[in-house]
Amino acid sequence: MQYVSTRGSAPALGFEDVTLAGLASDGGLYVPESWPRFSEADIRALAGLSYVETAVRVMAPYVTGSLSEDELRELCTAAYGRFSHKAVTPLVQLDHQHWLLELFHGPTLAFKDVALQLLGQLFERFLSRRDDHLTIVGATSGDTGSAAIDAVAGREKIDIFMLHPEGRVSDVQRRQMTTVRAPNVHNIAIEGSFDDAQALVKAMFNDPAFSTKFNLSAVNSINWARLMAQVVYYFYAAVRLGAPERQVAFSVPTGNFGDVFAGYVAAQMGLPVAKLMVATNVNDILHRALADGDYSQGQVVQTSTPSMDIQISSNFERLLFDAGGRGGPALAEQMKGFETSRAMRLTNAQRAGAAKLFSSARVDGDAMNMAIRWAFDGAGQVIDPHTAVGLAAARGMEVEAGVPIVTLATAHPAKFREAVERATGLRPPLPTRMGDLFAREEAYAKLPATFEAITAYVAERATPRA
Numbered sequence: 332m333q334y335v336s337t338r339g340s341a342p343a344l345g346f347e348d349v350t351l352a353g354l355a356s357d358g359g360l361y362v363p364e365s366w367p368r369f370s371e372a373d374i375r376a377l378a379g380l381s382y383v384e385t386a387v388r389v390m391a392p393y394v395t396g397s398l399s400e401d402e403l404r405e406l407c408t409a410a411y412g413r414f415s416h417k418a419v420t421p422l423v424q425l426d427h428q429h430w431l432l433e434l435f436h437g438p439t440l441a442f443k444d445v446a447l448q449l450l451g452q453l454f455e456r457f458l459s460r461r462d463d464h465l466t467i468v469g470a471t472s473g474d475t476g477s478a479a480i481d482a483v484a485g486r487e488k489i490d491i492f493m494l495h496p497e498g499r500v501s502d503v504q505r506r507q508m509t510t511v512r513a514p515n516v517h518n519i520a521i522e523g524s525f526d527d528a529q530a531l532v533k534a535m536f537n538d539p540a541f542s543t544k545f546n547l548s549a550v551n552s553i554n555w556a557r558l559m560a561q562v563v564y565y566f567y568a569a570v571r572l573g574a575p576e577r578q579v580a581f582s583v584p585t586g587n588f589g590d591v592f593a594g595y596v597a598a599q600m601g602l603p604v605a606k607l608m609v610a611t612n613v614n615d616i617l618h619r620a621l622a623d624g625d626y627s628q629g630q631v632v633q634t635s636t637p638s639m640d641i642q643i644s645s646n647f648e649r650l651l652f653d654a655g656g657r658g659g660p661a662l663a664e665q666m667k668g669f670e671t672s673r674a675m676r677l678t679n680a681q682r683a684g685a686a687k688l689f690s691s692a693r694v695d696g697d698a699m700n701m702a703i704r705w706a707f708d709g710a711g712q713v714i715d716p717h718t719a720v721g722l723a724a725a726r727g728m729e730v731e732a733g734v735p736i737v738t739l740a741t742a743h744p745a746k747f748r749e750a751v752e753r754a755t756g757l758r759p760p761l762p763t764r765m766g767d768l769f770a771r772e773e774a775y776a777k778l779p780a781t782f783e784a785i786t787a788y789v790a791e792r793a794t795p796r797a
């Protein structure tokens with residue numbers, strides 16, 4: 332399998348190189364040159380398989396040329412062996428129509444573990460084949476950071492620098508990052524928003540001298556391998572609910588558009604996805620883009636769903652590329668315009684392509700609280716605020732009778748205990764293995780959100796290429 336850049340001028344690469352590169356050298360994002368298709372028989376054959384076996388079947392076409400099926404199985408077994416639920420991503424029924432897909436049974440209690448545990452294994456495997464060292468630079472609104480740090484802490488050939496917006500992640504999220512004491516882990520709180528952090532990370536990649544010197548790589552969902560691993564649970568859930576004989580709809584709490592883009596990929600591969608709901612909080616650039624074609628950046632508003640306090644959604648570029656007809660140079664121009672003016676209109680082709688599968692909703696704090704209460708009172712389920720944004724949108728979805736709606740439960744409620752307590756009166760406890768999180772010592776740097784400050788900090792601590 333070869334991968335091409337959404338901006339059309341970076342070289343096509345195989346899976347191993349794409350995984351280690353992160354962002355394409357022309358500033359674009361890598362996507363497969365074509366989507367592998369699963370027949371109905373292929374999908375039917377996934378029934379009854381374990382999560383690991385499903386993962387191997389779904390991901391095998393994407394890794395050809397870089398990993399054998401046995402190698403992929405070995406890495407998936409190691410990655411998903413660390414999950415606390417045997418089903419890895421279990422389904423929970425709420426009523427006759429609504430389901431939750433619990434994605435938070437990994438080591439750091441958010442859906443990010445599903446992809447990052449595998450990415451840690453992939454990095455290790457690929458680095459063992461070459462005499463090289465990676466410098467990972469990442470941006471987090473709370474969950475990617477802890478999951479990535481858990482996945483690579485202590486790995487010899489990797490340094491990780493993780494930028495989070497100071498004061499804008501939950502206490503549990505921050506501590507999950509800043510209490511990890513491994514020599515290769517560097518946490519940085521920046522004075523700014525997640526969007527500022529993400530822009531700094533992209534700027535480091537777009538500086539060829541810096542990026543080559545330190546051999547930069549990415550753990551954010553700009554890295555294709557992240558999304559590939561997330562495609563698996565759409566198949567796993569849909570097959571359990573009757574695919575390919577039955578269509579399934581998904582509602583996805585959305586920020587950087589990675590998780591819901593993985594659902595789009597599953598549909599391109601042949602999974603019968605009836606609809607994908609893009610559920611945003613009041614930071615609603617994606618809702619405006621899908622509903623009206625208006626992709627213009629607003630001010631980031633702080634909410635009780637901090638992981639989705641995002642106004643520039645990296646992976647939206649992948650959708651604009653694919654749904655808009657795969658015109659790399661034209662998209663490069665469109666994105667350049669956005670980077671200058673912070674606003675753009677979607678083309679008619681992009682809007683029409685997206686409308687085939689996506690709908691969207693903006694969920695405010697009251698609606699989010701009501702969804703937490705509905706799940707609690709009606710089904711005895713304590714859900715986190717991000718999941719509640721997805722569930723609120725799911726309850727407004729219009730689908731044909733008999734189509735189940737699956738809301739992706741993206742985080743454990745204990746990660747956002749204050750918001751859950753406000754809605755339910757219950758303070759969800761942390762799992763016992765994390766019981767001492769608040770007793771552990773924290774360490775992190777505080778830096779201004781400037782390219783000079785961040786690159787100087789990284790350059791002092793990272794290992795340059797020999």
Ligand SMILES: Cc1ncc(COP(=O)(O)O)c(C=O)c1O
Nearest residue numbers: 474585586587588589590638741
């Ligand atoms: C708990 C949680 N829910 C939802 C999201 C949104 O996912 P995505 O950025 O892939 O759209 C995030 C962050 O990305 C998150 O951490």
Ligand SMILES: N[C@@H](CCOP(=O)(O)O)C(=O)O
Nearest residue numbers: 471472473474475551552638
């Ligand atoms: N919500 C995310 C933001 C980063 O998104 P990513 O999926 O691109 O890594 C977080 O928790 O950090």
